[in-house]
Amino acid sequence: MNLKNYIRDVPDFPKPGIIFKDISPLLKSPEALTYTIDKLAEPFSKNKIDAIAGVEARGFLLSSPLALKLNKPMILIRKIGKLPHKTLKISYDLEYGKDTLEIHQDSIIPGSKVLIVDDLLATGGTINACINLINKAQGVVIGVSLIIELLQLSGRNVISKSQTNNIHSIIKY
Numbered sequence: 001m002n003l004k005n006y007i008r009d010v011p012d013f014p015k016p017g018i019i020f021k022d023i024s025p026l027l028k029s030p031e032a033l034t035y036t037i038d039k040l041a042e043p044f045s046k047n048k049i050d051a052i053a054g055v056e057a058r059g060f061l062l063s064s065p066l067a068l069k070l071n072k073p074m075i076l077i078r079k080i081g082k083l084p085h086k087t088l089k090i091s092y093d094l095e096y097g098k099d100t101l102e103i104h105q106d107s108i109i110p111g112s113k114v115l116i117v118d119d120l121l122a123t124g125g126t127i128n129a130c131i132n133l134i135n136k137a138q139g140v141v142i143g144v145s146l147i148i149e150l151l152q153l154s155g156r157n158v159i160s161k162s163q164t165n166n167i168h169s170i171i172k173y
Contacts, residue, residue: 001031006026041070054118112140116145147171152173
């Protein structure tokens, strides 16, 4: 299946000059979504994984079915102020400002092997922050699984400087 047929380009979103990769058409197709979840799981299905971490918000749409498929708990990585219990936080730089992510303090058992799931890798800032947040929670990131990787933005280089080189992307642009 060619998943690129299910990715819509939206020019000038969220700001002029950006071409947003919209996964909504993929989510509308049960066949494409099932195929995507299978492909996200494929390189990690034989690894010892203790939990799946989904990155707000599109990562939630992928990590939930992946967690079910692999029979693992799902961990929420959310923007600041969205989690109701005690949290750990990490702030990081974006190309257009700063952001902060949180995770519940009790969401990871120390030493747990965690797979991070999101829709897209661009500059690597968000995924790198997620890795650092999981490390702060005493988890061990064993990989990152994504639908899309924008190669020209070199996000993989940012991530490989942190704690994992095991980065899997289904589609590369």
